[in-house]
Amino acid sequence: MTSDQSPVDGLEWAARRGMGALAEKMGMRFVEFSVERCVATMPVEGNTQPVGLLHGGAYVVLGESLGSMAANLHAGPDRLAVGIDVNATHTRSATSGVVTGVCTPIHLGRNLAVHEIAVTDDQGRRCSTIRITNLIKDMPGR
Template structure:
């Protein structure tokens, strides 16, 4: 899945078939572009707010981890599993309505570790959060009988 002949459409279809998980689904995360060098997803503010009606800081992190982990798993390829071992976020602005969009780019794509940066912007293009995730690549567990 990670060779140079993999198209953006094939990678986006891989995400749709695999799914991004129940939490990402509950939060309304929608992948709009996907590949090993760039992945993009958006998430609604509504339904993901804290009591002050600002997008919850944890929601930014869920968006970032969903993007970074899925991109790391695409890079890892068949028979491998990428799992998060570190994540951090710096929130610099609060989104209050509409959607936020996360753009995930690799910092390091190795055999055993990946590092991705996810920039999350509001609909006006203003940076709201910057997330960095490190994933460890390991052998996927054997399928249950």
């Protein structure tokens, strides 16, 4: 459901909207998508630092992609959510397999949406915690 309470299939909506060229290049795949919870995976391979660890920026791309998309689903069809703040704390390094980001809302308001994204490795250990704040505004020209 979007904030205006109209039924929306989140995965279908996300597929139509697209996740963006960067997220696609990084191999992100949406698994679950609703206003209350969004889940995506990303391979470690191809997204590493020279020493073989998943790049810290890759965690942030996963988190920001999930949080921004979730905020836009919440905003509804005539509004646009744009990121105004993102921060991340990395607590473990993934070196193989896939990581999974689970995005949940902290605050869903009319003008701001705040989400937390917990990123875990294949063993379910938290590797990074990302928080993103999105400003919600009317679409340009409307």
